[in-house]
Amino acid sequence: MIRVDTKELAVMKKRYEKVKSQAKVVVSRAMNRVASNARTNVKKEIAKEYIIKSGDVNKTLSTTKASASSTTSVVRSTSRGTGLDKYKFTPKKAREKGKRPKVIKAAVKKGGAVKPIKNAFVADIHGAKIFVREGKKRLPIRRLYGPPAPEMFNQPRVRTPVEQKAREAFEERIMHELDRELKK
Numbered sequence: 324m325i326r327v328d329t330k331e332l333a334v335m336k337k338r339y340e341k342v343k344s345q346a347k348v349v350v351s352r353a354m355n356r357v358a359s360n361a362r363t364n365v366k367k368e369i370a371k372e373y374i375i376k377s378g379d380v381n382k383t384l385s386t387t388k389a390s391a392s393s394t395t396s397v398v399r400s401t402s403r404g405t406g407l408d409k410y411k412f413t414p415k416k417a418r419e420k421g422k423r424p425k426v427i428k429a430a431v432k433k434g435g436a437v438k439p440i441k442n443a444f445v446a447d448i449h450g451a452k453i454f455v456r457e458g459k460k461r462l463p464i465r466r467l468y469g470p471p472a473p474e475m476f477n478q479p480r481v482r483t484p485v486e487q488k489a490r491e492a493f494e495e496r497i498m499h500e501l502d503r504e505l506k507k
Contacts, residue, residue, distance in 0.1 A: 341504070341507075342501065342504050342505060345504055347391045347392075347394055348391050348504075349497070349500045349501055349504055350389070350394045350497065350500075351388075351389035351390050351391055351393075351394050351396075352389075352496075352500045353493060353496035353497045353499075353500045354389035354394060354395065354396040354493070355388050355389050355396055356492070356496045357396070357489055357492045357493045357496055358386050358388065358389070358396035358397070358398050359386070360488070360489065360492045361398050361485060361488070361489045361492075362381075362384055362386060362398050364484070364485045364488050364489070365380065365384065365398065365400070365476055365481075365485055366380050366381055366384075368480075368481045368482075368484055368485055369472065369475050369476065369481055371433070371481075372432060372433060372475070372478065372480055372481055373410070373431060373432055373433065373470075373475055374410050374411045374430055374431060374432065374433055375405065375409055375410055375469075375475075376409070379405060379409050379472075380400075380472050380475075383400045383401060383402040383405075383471070383472040383473070384398060384399070384400050384472070385398075385399050385400075385401065386398050386399075387399070400472045400473040400476050401473065402471040402472045402473060403471060404468035404469070404470075404471045405468060405469050405470070405471055405472060406452055406453070406466060406467070406468055406469070407429055407431075407440075407453045407466075407467040407468055407469050408445075408450070408451055408452045408453050409469065410429060410430065410431050410469050411429065411430045411431075411437065412427065412428065412429040412430075412437075412445075412453060413425075413427070413428050413429075413437070414427070414445060415445070415451055416445065416447070416451060417444070417445045417446055417447045417451070418444070418445070424444060426439045426440075427439070427440045427443040427444060427445060427453060428440070429453065429469075431469045431470060440453070440455070440467065442455050442456060443455045443467060444456075446464075452466055453466070453467045454466055454467065455467055
């Protein structure tokens with residue numbers, strides 16, 4: 324014979340109703356944690372493939388948090404370009420007056436060759452930046468850029484691991500948040 328304690332069923336029913344009413348809050352908490360985790364993973368994965376500081380990538384990232392009314396969180400990267408000076412390049416300083424200009428070399432990807440850039444020069448304008456002249460005259464000049472952060476993020480070797488880790492983190496976080504809500 325099986326005996327069921329109805330008091331325990333009543334407590335479980337009450338907990339279920341509480342979790343059911345708090346479902347959107349639970350999901351939004353999990354989504355916000357996953358977004359924070361994804362932001363960190365974006366920086367790490369880009370740094371694995373490209374010679375760029377995670378702080379420079381972080382400046383391009385923005386996060387929209389989830390709430391009980393909107394259970395979606397978004398990590399977005401917006402940038403028109405990242406100066407070539409944010410990557411690996413030599414020489415690091417502008418040439419001294421009267422000295423022969425050195426050939427500017429730069430590399431963007433890890434493991435990639437440091438390639439010479441024809442007619443480029445380094446100018447110290449609020450820090451060393453790489454420029455190239457537009458014509459034979461002294462001016463106009465144009466700043467050189469490497470790939471922007473959104474383009475780096477859209478590469479399959481970067482995006483796929485970030486998405487996979489986000490899925491795993493969501494599964495883990497949703498269970499954690501449910502347990503947390505049940506213990507209240």
